[in-house]
Amino acid sequence: MTKYEPDLSRLFHALADPTRRAMVTRLARGPAPVSDLAEPTGLRLPTVLRHLAVLEEAGLITSAKDGRVRTCAIVPESLAPARSWIDEQRALWEDRFDRLDAYVTQAMRETET
Amino acid sequence: MTKYEPDLSRLFHALADPTRRAMVTRLARGPAPVSDLAEPTGLRLPTVLRHLAVLEEAGLITSAKDGRVRTCAIVPESLAPARSWIDEQRALWEDRFDRLDAYVTQAMRETET
């Protein structure tokens, strides 16, 4: 089962910023150089680079340099742990209601004459 | 389509902390008073209260006071926006590959004698 999960923290933290989410969305459509990612943000390059570093440390993107251009790309399935955690919570919740339901059903049965 | 979404930022931010995730997991099993939530964390009450406030501001939990006990409960479906965003990214990604695939298929067809 789920244990320490510092990676989940980094993943969710990376996604908690609108600029970074926009970058992920952009990269979901295909790889792009740093400048292209910076352009729509209105932020300076060093700032953009920090955001990219956060995304990379979270495992959401990779990047490689070719000549003087660094191209970034999304890492497929990197969102899977986040999705799984969310699904787990829903499962716990539903399980709880199933049991509540069973309890109520049982109680009603016992109330019957 | 998705636009500003400051709520998504708050949601992901709230989930970016292991203590808070543990609280959500605990509450997924059923409501609990503040003290019960505090106990396994090893944290002081004021700290726990701040975490709960973050969760509440993110819309993940609700709480109500009965006598001197405040009982917290999870808000069902509050994770839905996070889940949707993640699914959207995957959809974009898959769409991109469908198109890549179509392109390659087309290219191969044109290469055929």
Place this chain on the structure above:
DNA sequence: GCTATAGTTAGCAACATGACTAAGTATGAA
């Protein structure tokens, strides 16, 4: 080789976060 382009590094300021202690309030029980 010179120059423009595309990143990169270093360092700083402002604010946010997560923990704490100390002191206060409100309620249930004796």
Place this chain on the structure above:
DNA sequence: TTCATACTTAGTCATGTTGCTAACTATAGC
């Protein structure tokens, strides 16, 4: 009424985050 319980509020502190500017490096094109 008195006391313990269950928060609650206020205030502090260390650290982390997000933005910036300035100065630097490396490569492509002429």
